[in-house]
Amino acid sequence: MSEIHFNINGxxxxxxxxxxxxxxxxxxxxxxPAPCHHFALPEDYxxxxxxLVEIEEERWTGxxxxxxxxxxxxxxxxxxxxxxxxxxxxxxxxxLLARCPESESVRDLARSMDVEASRFPGIQRQNSDCILxxxxxxxxxxxxxxxxIGFVGRGAERRVAAPFDEPASQCIGxxxxxxxxxxxxxxxxxxxxxxxxxxxxxxxxxxxxxxxGKGCMTEKQLEFMKTQxxxxxxxxxxxPACKVRRRAQExxxxxxxxx
Amino acid sequence: MTVAETENAIKHTDGVIESYGAKRxxxxxxxxxxxEEYDYLPRPALERVSEKLNVSLxxxxxxxxxxxxxxxxxxxxxxxxVCTGTACHVKGAPRLIDALQRDLGLExxxxxxxxxxxxxxxxxxxxCCSLAPVLTVDGRIHGNxxxxxxxxILEDCF
Numbered sequence: 529m530s531e532i533h534f535n536i537n538g539x540x541x542x543x544x545x546x547x548x549x550x551x552x553x554x555x556x557x558x559x560x561p562a563p564c565h566h567f568a569l570p571e572d573y574x575x576x577x578x579x580l581v582e583i584e585e586e587r588w589t590g591x592x593x594x595x596x597x598x599x600x601x602x603x604x605x606x607x608x609x610x611x612x613x614x615x616x617x618x619x620x621x622x623x624l625l626a627r628c629p630e631s632e633s634v635r636d637l638a639r640s641m642d643v644e645a646s647r648f649p650g651i652q653r654q655n656s657d658c659i660l661x662x663x664x665x666x667x668x669x670x671x672x673x674x675x676x677i678g679f680v681g682r683g684a685e686r687r688v689a690a691p692f693d694e695p696a697s698q699c700i701g702x703x704x705x706x707x708x709x710x711x712x713x714x715x716x717x718x719x720x721x722x723x724x725x726x727x728x729x730x731x732x733x734x735x736x737x738x739x740x741g742k743g744c745m746t747e748k749q750l751e752f753m754k755t756q757x758x759x760x761x762x763x764x765x766x767x768p769a770c771k772v773r774r775r776a777q778e779x780x781x782x783x784x785x786x787x
Numbered sequence: 788m789t790v791a792e793t794e795n796a797i798k799h800t801d802g803v804i805e806s807y808g809a810k811r812x813x814x815x816x817x818x819x820x821x822x823e824e825y826d827y828l829p830r831p832a833l834e835r836v837s838e839k840l841n842v843s844l845x846x847x848x849x850x851x852x853x854x855x856x857x858x859x860x861x862x863x864x865x866x867x868x869v870c871t872g873t874a875c876h877v878k879g880a881p882r883l884i885d886a887l888q889r890d891l892g893l894e895x896x897x898x899x900x901x902x903x904x905x906x907x908x909x910x911x912x913x914x915c916c917s918l919a920p921v922l923t924v925d926g927r928i929h930g931n932x933x934x935x936x937x938x939x940i941l942e943d944c945f
Contacts, residue, residue: 675844680852681853691848692848
């Protein structure tokens with residue numbers, strides 16, 4: 529695989545051929561706003577259009593989304609903070625603001641780019657904090673492998689939902705969707721015995737940690753992971769805090785033995 | 788759907804899936820054939836497609852709810868589509884829709900009449916803008932319409 533040399537904002541950078549421009553920029557400490565990008569997910573889907581940058585190629589110069597732009601030899605220079613780029617980002621933020629006027633994180637992002645209000649009319653809908661970035665759908669389908677939620681509809685009516693708008697039967701309650709959600713539109717709500725992924729899952733029973741007695745994962749999650757891990761599934765016992773403590777104690781014992 | 792209808796739908800869907808060799812890339816063709824048979828996509832059929840093609844149910848529904856050609860709701864006996872493309876819109880398509888909703892007794896957002904006789908849909912351009920405003924009844928085109936013509940058109944369906 530060949531190496532590509534080009535510059536971002538005048539800074540010389542190097543990357544693999546076909547590496548996504550956003551990844552290259554972030555690796556070199558160049559900040560590009562990208563709410564629909566998550567390091568845990570291998571492929572971006574280019575939803576939010578806030579990572580737009582100006583790209584200079586051998587025969588073309590224009591604006592494109594950094595998250596879905598594979599860098600090749602023809603790429604010469606990238607500018608992430610030109611007047612034009614700022615204008616495009618501001619426009620897209622106005623569209624996001626029209627979609628999610630209530631969302632704190634969208635408003636924070638807008639303020640950071642000098643966008644105070646949207647000139648587009650808002651739309652009334654459920655779950656108004658969702659910017660349709662698709663991270664939750666991606667993580668559920670491709671990383672977890674549960675496939676519990678997905679997009680439905682198109683255009684202004686597009687939204688993320690569980691099949692037939694019923695409580696998601698395939699949801700294992702792992703909470704990965706809530707974890708990757710950039711606007712906190714999905715929430716993990718936990719009581720002593722149950723966890724609910726709002727707005728998708730039914731209340732799911734929690735398994736108690738054998739050591740501290742706290743709920744640590746849902747029954748469905750344990751079952752799901754057991755089928756994936758097979759005979760290695762005893763590593764699942766216990767909550768993360770207790771596992772870390774146990775590991776620390778083992779480590780301490782080893783160190784003491786060395787003294 | 789009754790139990791027998793569900794079983795039938797599953798059996799029919801299995802046949803369709805088989806005819807395409809149960810490949811993921813034929814998802815849209817399979818849904819089209821099921822829609823052809825039932826005029827909508829019954830839930831048991833969608834679940835069967837998901838299972839047999841090894842495509843998650845949300846993914847099947849994403850496709851099924853994206854294309855206007857698919858419907859998840861049972862359709863009425865007669866399908867009326869009103870063109871709301873630019874030409875028809877300018878020539879008064881919204882008034883045709885108002886008249887149809889009134890005559891059919893449809894509430895805002897309701898597509899199919901309670902007696903399952905008619906389904907009313909909006910479409911974007913039927914492709915004969917010179918006849919605007921246009922509507923189709925079961926595929927037959929009626930052009931140059933005024934709201935007064937609606938009752939005659941509905942009359943023909945009975």
